[in-house]
Amino acid sequence: xxxxxxxxxxxxxxxxxxxxxxxxxxxxxxxxxxxxxxxxxxxxxxxxxxxxxxxxxxxxxxxxxxxxxxxxxxxxxxxxxxxxxxxxxxxxxxxxxxxxxxxxxxxxxxxxxxxxxxxxxxxxxxxxxxxxxxxxxxxxxxxxxxxxxxxxxxxxxxxxxxxxxxxxxxxxxxxxxxxxxxxxxxxxxxxxxxxxxxxxxxxxxxxxxxxxxxxxxxxxxxxxxxxxxxx
Amino acid sequence: xxxxxxxxxxxxxxxxxxxxxxxxxxxxxxxxxxxxxxxxxxxxxxxxxxxxxxxxxxxxxxxxxxxxxxxxxxxxxxxxxxxxxxxxxxxxxxxxxxxxxxxxxxxxxxxxxxxxxxxxxxxxxxxxxxxxxxxxxxxxxxxxxxxxxxxxxxxxxxxxxxxxxxxxxxxxxxxxxxxxxxxxxxxxxxxxxxxxxxxxxxxxxxxxxxxxxxxxxxxxxxxxxxxxxxxxxxxxxxxxxxxxxxxxxxxxxxxx
Numbered sequence: 001x002x003x004x005x006x007x008x009x010x011x012x013x014x015x016x017x018x019x020x021x022x023x024x025x026x027x028x029x030x031x032x033x034x035x036x037x038x039x040x041x042x043x044x045x046x047x048x049x050x051x052x053x054x055x056x057x058x059x060x061x062x063x064x065x066x067x068x069x070x071x072x073x074x075x076x077x078x079x080x081x082x083x084x085x086x087x088x089x090x091x092x093x094x095x096x097x098x099x100x101x102x103x104x105x106x107x108x109x110x111x112x113x114x115x116x117x118x119x120x121x122x123x124x125x126x127x128x129x130x131x132x133x134x135x136x137x138x139x140x141x142x143x144x145x146x147x148x149x150x151x152x153x154x155x156x157x158x159x160x161x162x163x164x165x166x167x168x169x170x171x172x173x174x175x176x177x178x179x180x181x182x183x184x185x186x187x188x189x190x191x192x193x194x195x196x197x198x199x200x201x202x203x204x205x206x207x208x209x210x211x212x213x214x215x216x217x218x219x220x221x222x223x224x225x226x227x228x229x230x231x
Numbered sequence: 232x233x234x235x236x237x238x239x240x241x242x243x244x245x246x247x248x249x250x251x252x253x254x255x256x257x258x259x260x261x262x263x264x265x266x267x268x269x270x271x272x273x274x275x276x277x278x279x280x281x282x283x284x285x286x287x288x289x290x291x292x293x294x295x296x297x298x299x300x301x302x303x304x305x306x307x308x309x310x311x312x313x314x315x316x317x318x319x320x321x322x323x324x325x326x327x328x329x330x331x332x333x334x335x336x337x338x339x340x341x342x343x344x345x346x347x348x349x350x351x352x353x354x355x356x357x358x359x360x361x362x363x364x365x366x367x368x369x370x371x372x373x374x375x376x377x378x379x380x381x382x383x384x385x386x387x388x389x390x391x392x393x394x395x396x397x398x399x400x401x402x403x404x405x406x407x408x409x410x411x412x413x414x415x416x417x418x419x420x421x422x423x424x425x426x427x428x429x430x431x432x433x434x435x436x437x438x439x440x441x442x443x444x445x446x447x448x449x450x451x452x453x454x455x456x457x458x459x460x461x462x463x464x465x466x467x468x469x470x471x472x473x474x475x476x477x478x479x480x481x482x483x484x485x486x487x
Contacts, residue, residue, distance in 0.1 A: 146237065149233060198246075
């Protein structure tokens with residue numbers, strides 16, 4: 001019979017033994033060596049039935065298929081846009097994936113998206129060698145006009161979104177801002193006035209700072225209510 | 232990461248993206264002395280919000296220059312470390328590093344705060360060369376002010392090493408400080424649209440139309456200036472910027 005060697009939600013470092021025996025299976029951030037499950041990352045242990053995984057405390061964004069990301073156009077070529085999505089390589093958006101509009105032969109591609117423009121796009125393919133293709137065909141995918149972009153740690157994006165979008169929904173309601181969260185840790189915030197945008201920014205910074213604690217929703221709710229009154 | 236247009240639009244609405252006032256420095260503004268007491272004659276670390284700069288002073292014997300046989304010399308260099316920002320690459324100093332070093336150098340040199348004559352050991356034969364090295368540890372905007380403050384703080388912290396048989400014994404510092412009569416402090420004012428602001432973040436620096444770095448003596452006299460950025464400045468704008476810089480430089484001096 002297998003045995004857990006650590007408690008759930010405890011912090012582990014690479015090399016820590018997590019579980020013993022074949023009843024437990026290593027998931028993300030863990031691996032098996034003989035009959036032991038060992039951590040390969042610094043992070044918090046999560047146990048889901050037989051699965052043992054380690055959620056990292058920090059880390060860079062690694063693109064996955066179908067991620068919605070916020071990118072900045074870095075170059076426009078003959079038939080492609082190159083977009084920085086916060087990964088080591090620039091993502092490529094080909095002409096056919098750029099827009100649902102008809103693009104005439106020889107049209108100036110920078111009239112659609114120019115260098116420096118921010119766009120919301122979906123990762124359509126990640127090749128074995130980690131080349132990334134992105135697409136802007138789909139609901140909600142568009143060029144971002146106005147507003148500010150905040151960069152947070154990509155690992156903490158799930159906490160910003162919350163269960164079924166509860167956290168980001170709460171910030172939207174309290175501040176009246178439009179918010180788009182990209183899986184790459186970039187968040188677009190646009191509101192009616194700078195004070196609202198600042199409040200939303202501070203709330204997101206608070207979530208990033210306290211991402212590891214439980215009962216975060218309450219903390220953020222309290223923060224929003226307190227500061228909303230102050231305005 | 233924050234778009235340039237956003238910062239410019241905010242400036243029109245009298246706001247900054249992090250909620251500060253135009254004339255407000257990021258907190259904390261901290262000066263720590265002797266951060267590298269073992270290897271440098273003087274050192275200091277300056278923190279301005281997220282920006283961190285370390286400066287070190289080294290002293291060396293040299294031969295006075297033929298045109299100033301009775302004077303010592305100072306040399307200030309800056310290096311943009313690749314670890315301090317994704318924008319910088321390793322290699323020879325770029326145009327930004329050279330400008331930074333020269334602006335800090337001029338601020339100290341032209342204030343006449345350092346008595347060069349006292350740095351001369353023997354006329355025409357021997358002098359002290361004061362070398363100040365500036366290293367941004369985290370470049371998050373406003374390197375000019377942070378570096379100038381770090382350089383002068385390191386100079387204030389520096390002590391002459393012991394000299395034995397014409398050789399410098401670096402391991403044994405004496406109590407003798409640098410011949411520094413006061414502390415020149417500089418402040419940079421950035422212009423975005425028709426607004427003037429101090430202590431910009433990196434995003435604000437990139438969105439600025441022009442900047443003016445002004446160095447002040449203790450009495451508040453202007454001793455050096457450097458203008459940067461693409462757009463020109465009018466007469467009245469320069470005066471307004473110098474006034475604001477004078478006010479803020481006074482506040483920075485209190486941190487020393």
